[in-house]
Amino acid sequence: xxxxSVDHLLGIKxxxxxxxxxxxxxxxxxxxxINRPIKKVPSLRDITIANLFFENSTRTRLxxxxxxxxxxxxxxxxxxxxxxxxxxETLIDTVNNILSMKVDMVVMRHPNPGAGVFLSQHVNxxxxxxxxxxxxxxxxxxxxxxxxxxKLGEVAGKNVVIVGxxxxxxxxxxNIFALKLQxxxxxxxxxxxxxxxxIESLGVEVETNLRKALEWCDVANxxxxxxxxxxxxxxxxxxxxxxxxxxxxxxxDSLSKEITVMHPGPINRGVEITSDVADSDHxxxxxxxENGVAVRMAIIYLLASKIKQ
Ligand code: NCD
Numbered sequence: 001x002x003x004x005s006v007d008h009l010l011g012i013k014x015x016x017x018x019x020x021x022x023x024x025x026x027x028x029x030x031x032x033x034i035n036r037p038i039k040k041v042p043s044l045r046d047i048t049i050a051n052l053f054f055e056n057s058t059r060t061r062l063x064x065x066x067x068x069x070x071x072x073x074x075x076x077x078x079x080x081x082x083x084x085x086x087x088x089e090t091l092i093d094t095v096n097n098i099l100s101m102k103v104d105m106v107v108m109r110h111p112n113p114g115a116g117v118f119l120s121q122h123v124n125x126x127x128x129x130x131x132x133x134x135x136x137x138x139x140x141x142x143x144x145x146x147x148x149x150x151k152l153g154e155v156a157g158k159n160v161v162i163v164g165x166x167x168x169x170x171x172x173x174x175n176i177f178a179l180k181l182q183x184x185x186x187x188x189x190x191x192x193x194x195x196x197x198x199i200e201s202l203g204v205e206v207e208t209n210l211r212k213a214l215e216w217c218d219v220a221n222x223x224x225x226x227x228x229x230x231x232x233x234x235x236x237x238x239x240x241x242x243x244x245x246x247x248x249x250x251x252x253d254s255l256s257k258e259i260t261v262m263h264p265g266p267i268n269r270g271v272e273i274t275s276d277v278a279d280s281d282h283x284x285x286x287x288x289x290e291n292g293v294a295v296r297m298a299i300i301y302l303l304a305s306k307i308k309q
Contacts, residue, residue, distance in 0.1 A: 004302045008127040010116045011136035012177035020181060024146055026298035027291070034070060034293055044073040047304050049105045050098050053130070054080040057109055059265050059289060060130050060140070064107050067296035073304075076103065091115065092122050099125055104307055105300065108132075126303045134168045134229055140264050141174035143295040145182060147288045148219055151260055156183035161213040163189045163245060164223035164272055167196050168230065171223060171264045176202050189213040190245055193234040194225075210245050214255055221262040222247055222272045242271055249276040260284055 004019050033041055049068045053061055061077075068075045078098070095106060105126045108116055113135035120127045131137040145155050152158055160179050166172045166188045179186045186204040188195065195206055207213040214220060225241065235241050247261065261273065261283045269275045278285060 003306060007303070007306055008116070008120045008129075009138050009299055009303065010120060010127065010129045012138045012141050012174045012181065013136070015138075015181075017181050020142065020145070020178065023142055023295065023298045023302065024149065026302060027146055027294045030070075030297040030301070031291065031294035034290075034297075040070050040072060042072045043301055044068070044071040044304050047071075047105065047307070048074040048076070048101075048103045049107060049300070050076045050078060050103045051130075052078045052095070052098070052106060052108045052110075054108070054110045054115075055131065057130070059292070060109065060137075063289070063292040064128075064130060064139075064296055064300075067293050067300055070293070071297055071301060071304075073105075073300070076101075091119065095119060095123050095125075099123055105304065126307055128299065128303065131170055133170065134173075134226070135170050136174045136177075137170040137264075138174050138178075139292070139296055139299060140171050141178040142299070143288055143292040144171075144175055144221065144262060144264070145178050146295050147262065147284055147291050148184075148260070150287065150291065151284055152218060155179065157185070158219060159185045159187070159217045160219045160221065161187045161189050161207070161217040162221045162223065163210065163213065163247070165194045165225045165234075166190055166199065166223075167194045167234075168226035169223050171221075175221060176204055180204075187213055187216065191235050191241070210247070211251065214247075214251065214259060217259055219260045219262060220247065221264075223264065224266065224268055224272055238271060246270075246272060246274065247277050248274040249280065252277055252280070252282060258282065262288060265289070 005016050006014055051064055107128045107130050109130040111133050113133040115132045116127050116129035148155050162172050176186055180203055187207050188204050189207045263285045
């Protein structure tokens with residue numbers, strides 16, 4: 001297969017295993033490109049991409065922008081804080097105005113779940129979801145799986161535990177979909193109050209004991225507690241969260257086998273993981289960041305080749 005089954009990347013739930021394989025194969029090529037002295041290819045010289053960020057972001061926005069520039073696309077950036085959205089303009093009006101300036105593709109991060117799907121039904125451009133509230137963050141899940149594949153050879157059959165705030169995390173949901181699609185075994189671990197009620201219907205097991213979860217897994221993906229999405233408190237105190245769900249070097253060294261530690265960033269050092277874990281050889285956190293650019297280049301390239309037809 002040489003083309004994606006979709007015209008937009010709105011969530012992992014909408015794509016197939018073949019799409020994932022094609023994205024990874026294309027990302028392998030771009031990873032080689034970005035490690036050359038000249039890190040740029042002319043592939044998207046006639047494509048213009050708008051990055052619309054209605055929610056804060058550092059690494060995802062930079063990663064997309066770098067990916068676009070390394071493909072030689074023209075790039076415009078927009079962030080909600082400095083825009084007319086604050087003056088009451090609707091999302092569709094904002095985006096249609098941008099599209100009138102002849103933009104081909106929109107990368108959007110938005111606080112509302114489903115914002116990308118909504119937009120794709122109302123505007124005429126290819127949409128990439130860069131995170132929609134607590135719903136999906138498909139490019140993060142793809143770069144996470146790509147990083148597991150790079151480290152462990154393949155994703156199928158691997159035991160992956162996602163630890164932390166599953167309830168508010170789009171990274172958790174997209175990772176669950178992506179890992180299951182590729183045949184990994186998935187558990188989630190964290191306080192019961194941070195587990196969505198439907199979680200078992202996704203085919204994942206809940207393990208509330210961190211040590212047991214770590215003994216079981218090949219890979220632990222440690223998530224940040226999404227305080228900005230909480231209106232009430234879900235556990236007694238940060239200190240108690242750290243005692244039960246924080247990963248430190250002592251626990252890691254006491255396990256009967258070596259595991260790989262991942263984190264999507266931004267890390268709260270000393271909360272979900274300690275610095276000695278984040279900076280250890282177990283962690284592939286910076287590889288995830290590097291792979292993010294290659295995987296996003298692959299996704300943009302594959303979606304853009306559908307626009308041109
Ligand atoms: C994640 C996000 O924004 O959902 N970060 C990211 O994309 N690198 C995770 C988080 O904010 O904790």
